[in-house]
Structure formats: C-alpha cells, structure tokens
Amino acid sequence: MPAAATIAPDTLIDRLRGITGPRGLITDDGDMAPFLEDWRKLYRGRAIAVVRPQSTEEVAGVVRLCAEAGIAIVPQGGNTGLVGGAVPGLDGASILLQLGRMNRIRTLDTLDFSMVVEAGCVLETVQRAAADAGRKFPLSLGAEGTAQIGGLIATNAGGIHVMRYGMMRDLVLGLEVVLPDGSVLSELTTLRKNNVGYDLKQLFIGAEGTLGIVTAASLKLFPQLRASRTLFFALPSLADGPKLLSLCREFTGDAVESFELIPRQGIDFATAHVAGVVDPLEGRPEWTVLTEISGRSDERLQEDLDRLVEEAFSAGLVTDGTIAQSEAQAKALWLLREAIVEGQRLAPGIQIKHDVSVQVSDVPAFVHAASEAIWRVHPDALINPFGHLGDGNIHFNVQLAAGASREAVDGVSDITYRVVDQFSGSISAEHGIGRLKAASYAKRCPKPRAELIARLRKAVDPKGLMNPLVFRAGK
Secondary structure (H helix, E strand, O other): OOOOOOOOHHHHHHHHHHHHOHHHEEOOHHHHHHHHEOOOOOOEOOOOEEEOOOOHHHHHHHHHHHHHHOOEEEEEOOOOOOOOOOOOOOOOOEEEEEOOOOOOEEEEEOOOOEEEEEOOOEHHHHHHHHHHOOEEOOOOOOOOOOOEHHHHHHOOOOOOOHHHHOOHHHHEEEEEEEOOOOOEEEEOOOOOOOOOOOOOHHHHOOOOOOOOEEEEEEEEOEEOOOEEEEEEEEEOOOOHHHHHHHHHHHHOOOOEEEEEEEEHHHHHHHHHHOOOOOOOOOOOOOEEEEEEEEEOOHHHHHHHHHHHHHHHHHOOOOOEEEEOOOHHHHHHHHHHHHHHHHHHHHOOOEEEOOEEEOOHHHHHHHHHHHHHHHHHHOOOOEEEEEEEHHHOEEEEEEEEOOOOOHHHHHHHHHHHHHHHHHOOOEOOOOOOOOOOOHHHHHHHOOHHHHHHHHHHHHHHOOOOOEOOOOOOOOO
C-alpha cells in the first residue's frame, strides 16, 4: 500500500491548482460528494481533492506530483461501474482523478474506419459522431449516455453486441496512457497489422487503472447497417435458446448483432415497475429471446428471416414470436430489455447482482443448477437470469425478501459463484473486479496468475499508488 505522503496537504492543493487551473480542482466536501459514491451506492469514500484535468499534459503533471508526494490516485470516468472500482477508500489520503473534461474527438477517418477520442468522451457521443460520418462504433450498453471511453477501456466493457464485434479490447487499436511515474506511453496507432512484439495496449485494457491512466484511444469503426430487424421469440424451454441462436447464425450468414435472454421474471419486474413497458406476447412464456439481425439489403434480409422463422417453428425451437415492423416497435422491444434492470431495482426486497459467463451451450444447465442451488436455501427467492445469451454472459440476479441479512446476501453470491466454477465459467463477464469482487476473485485466481499480476503491478507501479484498492481482497 502507498506510504505516507511527503508533501503537506495545502502545498499539494496549491501545486495541483497550478497544474490544472482552478476549474480543474474541487476541494469543497459538498462539491466532491457526487464523485465519491458509486452508482449502486455500495461504496462511499473520501479524497484530498477531485482533480479534473483537461489534457494529457495536465494528467501527466498530476501523476508526477502524486508520485513525488506518495499520494494514491483513483481514476474515474462516468462513474457508471458496478463493482466499486472508481471510488476511493475512507482514509481520505488519495485524489480522485476525474477525466470528464478530456472529451475531444481528435480525429475520425472514414476511409480507415477509425477514430481517435479522449478518455472523457461519453460513449453515446462517440456513437453519434461515427453515425454522422456514415460509420458505426458498435459498443452498446445501458449506461451509454453516461459511461466514458476511458472507463469502458479500464473495465473492458461488453454490452449487447459482443457476439458480433467483440469486447472493448477488440475495438481498441491503440492507446495513450500516462504511466505511474508521469511519463506518457503514446501508441495511438490505427494500424490493423503491427506485429512488433508485445501488444502493450492490452496490459491496460481491463486493468481498472492499476497500471496507468488511459487518456486517449484509437478505435475501430464499422460500416453502418443497411438493413436491420428486431425479433422477439418465445422458447419452448431454455434449452432451446442456444439451438435457436445457432440456427439464426446459420440462416443469416452470421449476421446476428445481439441475442438477449429475457425470462418471465424479468418481464414481470419490468412491466410492474417501469412505465410504458408492455409484454409483447400472449400466454406468458417462461423464456423468451430478443435478437437483432442485420443484412445487406431489406429484400435479402427479409428473405433470410422468412426462411429462418419457417425453420425455427418447423424445428420446434419457438412457440410464438413477433418481428418489429417499425422503428417504434423495435424501440419498444428494446425498452423491455433495458427495463428489466430498473424494474428489479424498484421491486420490493434486496437485489443481488451477478455478472457471470459460461460457455454458450452451458447456459441452460448453469441457470438450472444455480437456480436450484439457491432455492434449496431460499425457497422464496425470485431469480432473474437475463442478458447476453449470444456470448454466454448472464446477469444472474436474485431478489431476496426485505430484511435479509448480510450473511444471506453474501451466501447467495457464494452459491452462484460455486456453480459458475462447476461450469469453468467466469465470475466477471463484463463488469470487472473492482472492490466488490476482490475477495471472490482472490479465492479463484490461480497462484501463477496471481503472482505474475503482483509482479507486473510492482514493476510498473512500484509505489503502489494507482487505484490501490482494486483487485485486493479485504481492502
């Protein structure tokens, strides 16, 4: 852990102000408060100051000063993370480095299908800029109106389009990073082929700010879709989900953009607690999927979908379904998917979130095994396994009755993760480790991996100043 600071607080504040100017520094407790609590309100910390640099040079200056003073740095983007990785501890001995003022789009090259953006750019802004240029940046998730590129890189974010375009690390061509000593690693290449040894950018993607501060990134762009359809299907059983996914990929030339599992419990949460959400199908099916499929033209896509739907019903993989006939209908179907999260949050009881992944073909068996294991201990628990069936990432959320003990809540997560282990899965598919999952991660991290990570952190950040609470159990 960081050693005691070597510069007096007042002197530190004055020197920080000299680097960022008065607009880049917040020291008032009330003004700092919104930055010091995570989105889920699980963690609240204290900080010497919230520092808001506007350039890479300012970030480098702040980091050099903190290295000199022995002050820990907690980087923060849009503060939409779900594992407490962007909030400092309670000792008030660190600064929070908030990157929202670094929000320029530096370049956008339509012929190269690439763009270079700063870490504080909001995802939705990047998507819109790409679309305005006739291109597509495909990362898409619920917090895209707030989440920032730097945080998405630090956590290796996923979302609904991973099965087609990959995780955030698959969309990054190059990075600019301020290292723990304040030096700048500038590798903002947009080359697709650059085979000159270590691919250093991958060290920082998913590292949650423990090895350096991402200040800019070069990103891959894609052609805009010429045609797209949104479909909603009822399944005879959850076991038919992976089979239907396989059929969709085969019949459309692997043009499935997203494939989302929506359970009855999720629909009930959404329709009961979120205004404007409706159940698209009659008969209250237990398991449904929402899929978006693209094509080269409306005519060709419609031909593929006609064949797909006919085969799906003929094979007994679906019992009912609807295809959105307008943008408004498509938005209504996606509203249902997004409202599951808010609906469960507003439902009575205690919500327990799990972001896990298993092999796609194992999703039905995993959901069944984990549900049965929890119901043996908590027969009245409401289980809401929804999310990205297309890539095996299930948000296996559980609702216990209000007043459930901390031990009961922790026990549900322990049960869930032990079943994940049985399927050789991951306890963090797209949210990261942060502080929330540090203990569970430590239990499962193989010794050679843990030792290599520790040596890497020690080599890059010998003073242990970069987001020191992340990944570390009991901190």
